[in-house]
Structures are given as C-alpha cells and as structure tokens.
Amino acid sequence: MESEPTTPTESFAQLGLCAPLLRALGDVGYEVPTPIQARTIPLLLAGRDLIGQAQTGTGKTAAFALPMLQMLDPDLGRVQGLVLTPTRELALQVAEAVHTYARYLKRVGVLPVYGGQPFHTQLKRLQQGVQVVIGTPGRVMDHLRRGSLNLGALRMVVLDEADEMLRMGFIDDVDWILSQAPEGRQTALFSATMPPPIRRVAKGHLRDPETVQLAHRNLTVPTVEQRCLNLSEGQKFDALTRILGTRENDAVLVFARTKLGCAELASKLQAQGWAAEALHGDLSQAQREALVRRLRARQAEIVVATDVAARGLDVEHITHVINYDIPYDAEAYVHRIGRTARAGRAGAAVLFVTPRERRMLQEIERFIGNRIPPMKMPTKADVATRTVALFKENVAETLGKGGMDLYLNLVEEMAQEGGFDMAEVAAALARLALGDKTIEASLEPEAAAVPEPEQGMVRLFLGAGTKVGVRPADVVGAIANEAGVPGKEIGSIDVYERFTFVEVPARYQAKILKSMAQSTIRGRPIHIKPAATERGPRGKPRTGEARPPRAKRAPKTKQSPPGNP
Ligand code: AMP
Numbered sequence: 001m002e003s004e005p006t007t008p009t010e011s012f013a014q015l016g017l018c019a020p021l022l023r024a025l026g027d028v029g030y031e032v033p034t035p036i037q038a039r040t041i042p043l044l045l046a047g048r049d050l051i052g053q054a055q056t057g058t059g060k061t062a063a064f065a066l067p068m069l070q071m072l073d074p075d076l077g078r079v080q081g082l083v084l085t086p087t088r089e090l091a092l093q094v095a096e097a098v099h100t101y102a103r104y105l106k107r108v109g110v111l112p113v114y115g116g117q118p119f120h121t122q123l124k125r126l127q128q129g130v131q132v133v134i135g136t137p138g139r140v141m142d143h144l145r146r147g148s149l150n151l152g153a154l155r156m157v158v159l160d161e162a163d164e165m166l167r168m169g170f171i172d173d174v175d176w177i178l179s180q181a182p183e184g185r186q187t188a189l190f191s192a193t194m195p196p197p198i199r200r201v202a203k204g205h206l207r208d209p210e211t212v213q214l215a216h217r218n219l220t221v222p223t224v225e226q227r228c229l230n231l232s233e234g235q236k237f238d239a240l241t242r243i244l245g246t247r248e249n250d251a252v253l254v255f256a257r258t259k260l261g262c263a264e265l266a267s268k269l270q271a272q273g274w275a276a277e278a279l280h281g282d283l284s285q286a287q288r289e290a291l292v293r294r295l296r297a298r299q300a301e302i303v304v305a306t307d308v309a310a311r312g313l314d315v316e317h318i319t320h321v322i323n324y325d326i327p328y329d330a331e332a333y334v335h336r337i338g339r340t341a342r343a344g345r346a347g348a349a350v351l352f353v354t355p356r357e358r359r360m361l362q363e364i365e366r367f368i369g370n371r372i373p374p375m376k377m378p379t380k381a382d383v384a385t386r387t388v389a390l391f392k393e394n395v396a397e398t399l400g401k402g403g404m405d406l407y408l409n410l411v412e413e414m415a416q417e418g419g420f421d422m423a424e425v426a427a428a429l430a431r432l433a434l435g436d437k438t439i440e441a442s443l444e445p446e447a448a449a450v451p452e453p454e455q456g457m458v459r460l461f462l463g464a465g466t467k468v469g470v471r472p473a474d475v476v477g478a479i480a481n482e483a484g485v486p487g488k489e490i491g492s493i494d495v496y497e498r499f500t501f502v503e504v505p506a507r508y509q510a511k512i513l514k515s516m517a518q519s520t521i522r523g524r525p526i527h528i529k530p531a532a533t534e535r536g537p538r539g540k541p542r543t544g545e546a547r548p549p550r551a552k553r554a555p556k557t558k559q560s561p562p563g564n565p
Pocket of ligand 1: 029030031032033034037055056057058059060061062257258328
C-alpha cells in the first residue's frame with residue numbers, strides 16, 4: 001500500500017486512560033481518539049476545567065465520560081459525577097455510553113434522571129447509591145430541592161450541549177445547580193456555540209478553564225460530485241445496497257465509524273452476495289496489502305473502512321465514497337472524499353445523514369464552503385433497471401467474444417426438442433438469469449410525486465407500449481369496443497415504451513378487467529390490471545405490480561447512478 005503523509009495519531013492508551021477503559025474501547029471498536037477526545041481527555045485527567053466547543057458527532061461524550069469514569073472512587077457509593085443534558089434522549093444516550101465504557105470497571109452505578117419518569121423509581125435508585133447521574137436540569141433541580149440528590153461528594157460536573165440548554169430555557173436552572181455543587185469539583189462545559197449567557201455561566205462557575213476549539217487546517221476540498229441522503233439509522237443498509245445496485249462499475253469505499261461497525265457491515269454485504277471486504281486497524285500489513293491487490297484486480301469491489309485504516313489507500317478506480325456513518329469532523333470528511341476522483345477521474349461521494357446529524361452536515365458544508373445537495377433514495381426500479389442494463393452489456397460482451405458454436409447447438413437443440421422458437425428459448429434463459437422480480441421491477445417507473453387519479457377514476461396498467469406500436473387511440477378503441485365504455489369517459493392515457501397507463505371511471509373497472517383479460521392490442525396480449533398506487537396494500541409485496549408513473553414523463557431506460565450524473 002502506498003503511504004501518504006499522515007499525521008501521527010495518538011492512541012487512547014497514550015492519552016493516559018486506564019486498562020479497563022481501554023479494554024471497553026477495544027470492545028466498541030474505536031481505533032483512535034477523535035480530535036476532541038485527543039485534546040480534552042488529557043486535560044480532564046489532569047484535573048483541569050474545560051470549555052469544549054464541539055457538537056454531537058465529534059465524539060464529545062467519550063471525551064468527558066472516560067475521564068469522569070477514571071476518577072470515580074468505586075468504593076464510594078455516592079454521586080461523584082453529574083452530567084446535565086438538554087433532553088431526555090440525550091440523557092439516555094449519554095447514560096448508555098457511560099455504561100458501555102464502564103463495563104470493565106468495578107461496579108459503577110449510572111442513573112439517568114429526567115422529567116416524565118416516575119419520581120419514586122429514581123428515588124429508589126438514588127438511595128441505593130449511584131456514582132454517576134445524568135439528567136435534565138429541571139429534574140436534577142427537583143431532586144436537589146427534595147434532598148434525594150446530594151452533591152456533597154461530587155468530583156466532576158459536565159454541561160453537555162450548553163447552548164441547547166440555554167435555548168430551551170434551562171440556563172437559570174443550570175446556574176442554580178452549579179451553585180449547589182462543592183467548590184473543589186471539576187467542571188467541563190461543552191457547547192457548539194458560545195453565546196454571552198453561556199460565557200457568563202463559564203465565568204461564574206469554571207476555574208481557569210482551558211478552551212478546546214478544533215482549529216481546522218486549510219485543506220483543499222477535492223472536486224467530487226457530492227450528495228447527501230437524509231435517512232433514519234434503520235434505512236441505512238437498504239439505502240447502501242440500492243446505491244451499490246445502481247452504480248456503474250468500479251470500486252466503492254464505504255466509511256463506518258468503528259472497527260466493529262466496519263466488520264459487521266462488510267459481512268452483511270457479503271451475505272447478500274457483494275464482493276465486500278472490511279479494512280480496519282486490526283488487519284496486519286500483509287492483509288491490507290492483499291486487500292489492495294484484490295481491489296486492483298477487481299476481485300474486491302467494495303471496501304468498508306474506518307477513517308484511520310483508509311488513510312493512504314490509493315486505488316485509482318475507487319469512484320464512489322459512501323459515508324455510511326457521518327465522519328466525526330469536517331476534516332475527516334474531506335479526507336474521506338479525497339479517496340475518490342484520483343488521477344483526474346470523476347468521483348462521487350454520498351453522505352448519509354440521520355436527523356440527529358443535521359448539525360454535523362451544516363458544519364461540513366461550512367467547512368467545505370459549499371452546500372451538499374440532497375439526493376433521492378434510489379428506488380427498487382432504479383436498481384432493477386441497472387441490473388437489466390448490466391445483463392445486456394454482459395450478454396453483448398459474451399457475444400462479442402465469439403466461440404458460441406457449442407451454445408448455439410444447445411439452444412437449437414432446446415428449440416427443436418420443445419417446438420419453441422429460438423427467441424423463446426433465449427427469453428427463458430434471460431428469465432432464469434435475471435429472475436422475475438428484476439425484470440418486473442425494471443418496468444416499474446418511479447413512484448415519487450405520482451398524481452393520484454382524479455376523483456372517481458382508477459388507473460389501469462397495460463403491459464404493452466410504444467415498442468409494439470401502441471397509440472392512445474388503440475387503447476381508447478380497445479376499451480370502448482370490448483368493455484363498452486364510452487370513449488369520452490376514458491381519462492388520461494400515458495403510453496410508455498413497454499407499458500401504458502390509462503385512467504377509467506372506477507365504476508367500469510371490474511367490467512373492463514373482465515372483458516379485456518384476454519384482449520390484444522396490435523396482436524399483443526395486454527395483461528391489463530389495476531396499477532398499484534403508492535398507498536398499496538400493506539404487507540403485500542409490490543414487486544411485479546405496475547406503479548403509476550410520474551405525469552407525462554418518458555420512462556427511464558438507463559439510469560445513471562446517484563450522485564454520478
Ligand atoms: P458523540 O459526538 O459523543 O455523540 O459521538 C458520536 C458517535 O461517535 C457515537 O456513535 C460514538 O460511539 C462514536 N465515537 C466516539 N468516539 C469515537 C472514536 N474514537 N472512534 C470511532 N467512533 C467514535
């Protein structure tokens with residue numbers, strides 16, 4: 001593997017974290033500290049107060065949680081760490097992270113407290129003795145007022161997303177809570193922005209704080225076609241396979257945050273038949289080199305990598321970078337997309353963004369000085385269209401190579417034995433090679449922005465189009481003659497290459513379907529059936545049903561891959 005000048009990256013061990021924490025980090029698969037972690041962990045371990053200008057996605061939770069856990073006295077069953085968060089969701093998330101990191105420490109009690117949860121449950125846990133409390137300011141204040149929470153033994157307090165707490169009107173509560181905490185404790189304040197009220201809190205409650213703000217180096221942003229895809233965590237895998245299914249050839253680099261995530265994703269892809277491999281820090285140099293060789297030889301097409309492992313990866317035909325997990329800072333994003341468009345080739349990058357990561361997207365856009373326009377999720381039909389196109393290319397390539405005599409004999413034999421014509425045999429072979437679902441789905445036009453039929457009308461699908469000479473007049477003629485529907489009652493007709501949609505009054509639907517079941521147009525059977533709508537029946541597979549197209553839009557025959565127009 002070629003080496004590229006890389007900045008030396010510190011390890012978690014170098015930051016001064018203890019063995020049980022390092023072991024837990026190994027479990028979750030973090031390879032190296034994120035920039036905010038590298039800067040804040042040593043400071044917090046040294047007992048300093050801190051202002052960290054960092055938002056969600058930078059790894060700030062571990063940045064404060066790890067030092068907090070390290071300085072707990074496990075033999076003391078009193079609250080020693082307090083984290084204030086703006087929302088219940090964040091409190092739960094932080095609590096979960098703290099739990100995970102504390103896995104190998106001696107008995108650490110962690111309790112999230114927030115409004116909406118019964119008071120007595122929290123009381124009971126507090127009485128049992130917990131060491132870390134994570135809560136929203138209102139509820140923490142209630143517990144302090146009632147005396148159910150005692151901060152006498154507090155060693156560290158963290159304000160997480162302080163600007164959000166300000167925005168939500170909690171700042172006075174925060175101020176009050178801090179005034180209840182013992183003088184000698186350590187305080188860390190994390191905030192994406194530093195409006196005056198936050199500065200006031202810092203001035204009033206932090207002792208000689210160190211400010212950690214991640215300075216961005218000047219990086220040249222590669223000219224890569226960039227897109228973002230807004231989705232939920234649960235949609236990511238499906239989106240990934242669809243994008244993979246619509247792309248042109250060449251290699252794809254997929255970024256995941258952790259070693260574990262990386263290995264899992266690669267094996268999920270393999271299970272679906274993709275030539276995917278994981279590239280992470282646990283691989284030996286020899287394994288890395290072997291992987292790069294397979295990429296070059298095009299035996300591997302998809303590499304799922306962590307940021308660190310992908311450094312220095314320079315394979316010319318990587319044309320796509322997919323940011324499956326959003327990077328932890330804008331610089332990492334630039335490094336990632338720089339893996340494509342090498343040697344003057346065109347490249348494309350897709351960034352998956354879940355709702356919680358909108359701010360990181362904005363941060364990246366600010367950093368690169370450009371908006372990253374959103375793309376649409378490729379549909380199943382897009383994937384199928386690409387599959388069909390690839391199939392055609394492969395067939396053409398095979399034909400081009402010649403040497404078909406043996407196979408021609410075989411096809412002739414099959415035709416003669418069964419009394420078929422050769423085209424029918426070829427059709428059956430294509431069907432076997434592609435499967436029914438693909439070809440049917442490839443006929444489905446995109447369903448987005450489909451106008452519903454007019455009131456009282458339904459849309460029908462006919463499996464014949466311009467390719468066999470169908471014209472709107474033929475459709476009107478057939479429906480009028482065979483079903484006896486007056487021509488003027490027939491609504492809009494959209495004729496596409498291989499199918500047609502026609503709107504008819506709902507009251508005629510049954511009659512039309514019945515009387516035209518066997519009909520032909522221009523000598524072709526038309527396979528008439530109701531067109532599926534976007535609101536198709538739940539749970540019923542839609543593959544194979546036709547969907548109405550967008551109004552008056554030519555069907556796609558070849559789809560360019562997303563983000564690579
Ligand atoms: P946070 O900014 O704390 O919300 O963290 C965002 C995400 O980054 C979480 O999913 C963490 O599990 C993950 N994360 C935190 N630190 C690291 C790291 N050093 N390497 C990889 N992932 C990390």
